[in-house]
Amino acid sequence: MLPRAVQAASPRQTFDPAGAGALLLTATVVCVGLGALIGWAAGSFGLGILGGAVVGVPAGILTVYRRYRGVI
Numbered sequence: 001m002l003p004r005a006v007q008a009a010s011p012r013q014t015f016d017p018a019g020a021g022a023l024l025l026t027a028t029v030v031c032v033g034l035g036a037l038i039g040w041a042a043g044s045f046g047l048g049i050l051g052g053a054v055v056g057v058p059a060g061i062l063t064v065y066r067r068y069r070g071v072i
Helices: 004-007 019-043 046-070
Strands: none
Touching: 019 046
């Protein structure tokens, strides 16, 4: 049995590589999708996808960084 003070301590967050990858992929796909919609509305679907990817990759990296910043 552990003392009650040790049990009540907040659990340390762990790094989950699969979760980080899923978060990165989700943020990127959402930005590419929004870019495709904006590009389609503006008349250039391909450039919309490209713009969404250019914005989505850094957005995904930032999302993963903010989620796991205190873990490693």
